[in-house]
Amino acid sequence: MMPRTLRHSRHERWLANTPCVPRSEMRTWLTGRGSLTARIRARCDAFEVRVLQQRLGLPLPDERRLIGLRWHASALVREVLLCADGVPVVFAHSVVLPQHLRGAWHLVAGLGTRPLGAVLFADRSVQRGQLHLKALDARDPRWQRAIAASGVAPNGALWARRSVFKRAGRPLLVTEVFLPTLPRLFK
Numbered sequence: 001m002m003p004r005t006l007r008h009s010r011h012e013r014w015l016a017n018t019p020c021v022p023r024s025e026m027r028t029w030l031t032g033r034g035s036l037t038a039r040i041r042a043r044c045d046a047f048e049v050r051v052l053q054q055r056l057g058l059p060l061p062d063e064r065r066l067i068g069l070r071w072h073a074s075a076l077v078r079e080v081l082l083c084a085d086g087v088p089v090v091f092a093h094s095v096v097l098p099q100h101l102r103g104a105w106h107l108v109a110g111l112g113t114r115p116l117g118a119v120l121f122a123d124r125s126v127q128r129g130q131l132h133l134k135a136l137d138a139r140d141p142r143w144q145r146a147i148a149a150s151g152v153a154p155n156g157a158l159w160a161r162r163s164v165f166k167r168a169g170r171p172l173l174v175t176e177v178f179l180p181t182l183p184r185l186f187k
């Protein structure tokens, strides 16, 4: 029997398979492998990236292994809100090792309010790994930061997805938390 600290109960795992997501438009948004920026842009008149922070910080414990970060080491953490016609619809949290900002991920360093997707999907050398999904509840710091930053009234768990992008073998972890306002963009 694994010790409690290592045992992941269902609510603590990110799931690769999609049956966990009810058949709906939400499933299309969660599992689409194209640019989320492009999908939002196509469904609103004014798209905006509101940068909340882009600085060295500690990634969350469940992120370290995915980007090969030693325990207690810092990474570049970028958090933004993607807004459609002035309304936040996605909270995004991206993590990359600082040393890769001088190399493979140099374009991230000076990104500013340009969407990360504009970099990722314009470069054929960038490879996206598998998407993993999770329903985040109020105990998760990503849920807490998404709700606090967006000012959107919470109504339970928030669907999130994450994947590792690689350029020259260097990982960049992107997590996207879908806010309750997203359905305004559904067809």
Ligand SMILES: C=C(O[C@@H]1C=C(C(=O)O)C=C[C@H]1O)C(=O)O
Pocket (backbone or CB within 6 Å): 034, 035, 036, 037, 038, 049, 078, 079, 080, 082, 090, 092, 093, 094, 114, 115, 116, 117, 118, 120, 174, 176
């Ligand atoms: C990865 C993409 O870029 C989006 C923009 C981000 C940013 O500007 O930090 C982060 C994650 C994405 O929601 C995308 O468009 O699919």
